Amino acid sequence: DSGNSDGSNNSDGPKEDENTQNPGTADTLQKPEKVSGLKVAKAAANSLKFSWKAVKGADYRLTLYKGSKTVFTKYIKTNSYTCKSLKAATAYTVKVTSYVESKGTKLYAASETSLKAATAPEKAKLSSVKKKSSSKAKITWKKTAGADGYEVFMRTGKGSFKKIKTITKGKTTSFTKSGLKKGKSYSFRVRAYKKSAAGKAYGSYSNIKTLKMK
Numbered sequence: 610d611s612g613n614s615d616g617s618n619n620s621d622g623p624k625e626d627e628n629t630q631n632p633g634t635a636d637t638l639q640k641p642e643k644v645s646g647l648k649v650a651k652a653a654a655n656s657l658k659f660s661w662k663a664v665k666g667a668d669y670r671l672t673l674y675k676g677s678k679t680v681f682t683k684y685i686k687t688n689s690y691t692c693k694s695l696k697a698a699t700a701y702t703v704k705v706t707s708y709v710e711s712k713g714t715k716l717y718a719a720s721e722t723s724l725k726a727a728t729a730p731e732k733a734k735l736s737s738v739k740k741k742s743s744s745k746a747k748i749t750w751k752k753t754a755g756a757d758g759y760e761v762f763m764r765t766g767k768g769s770f771k772k773i774k775t776i777t778k779g780k781t782t783s784f785t786k787s788g789l790k791k792g793k794s795y796s797f798r799v800r801a802y803k804k805s806a807a808g809k810a811y812g813s814y815s816n817i818k819t820l821k822m823k
């Protein structure tokens with residue numbers, strides 16, 4: 610940014626380029642409020658939608674990072690944005706800053722607001738459901754790249770699916786369900802998840818496999 614304070618009448622002002630006072634331009638602007646309420650509105654395998662509380666009279670600069678590398682920077686007018694073409698089950702950091710602009714001069718909020726998030730894993734794939742005993746069945750699925758864990762769901766007959774197990778290791782690819790009853794039909798499906806500071810991002814549900822206990 611160009612121009613530093615000449616110090617003639619600004620001895621008590623902080624010497625930051627954002628505070629540069631140029632007669633007729635920035636002196637009519639006031640720093641906008643800092644962005645608050647930044648969250649992940651929706652996490653998919655290849656996209657992240659972020660939203661935050663609107664700052665009155667301000668536009669926004671959004672920068673997405675993968676590690677220390679900048680993926681892109683966007684200047685937007687709305688208080689939400691969907692980042693697309695991302696890699697599945699991958700950690701990202703987003704930073705959003707509000708700003709006001711006059712005659713080509715941008716005046717930013719005092720600080721950025723950041724959030725660590727992750728895209729969801731790809732759709733899980735259920736490999737098999739096999740009877741292990743008169744009351745047990747082993748559910749096996751393929752490892753999903755980048756997943757931190759899985760959730761296993763079951764339904765009895767034509768009932769609704771209910772979560773029966775959360776697997777907390779991405780390397781685990783099977784679970785044995787007990788307490789099944791002879792003569793009943795059970796269906797299973799799984800989904801993978803990725804953890805981040807913004808919470809769990811869930812991949813799509815797998816294919817369904819059904820087992821009739823005989």
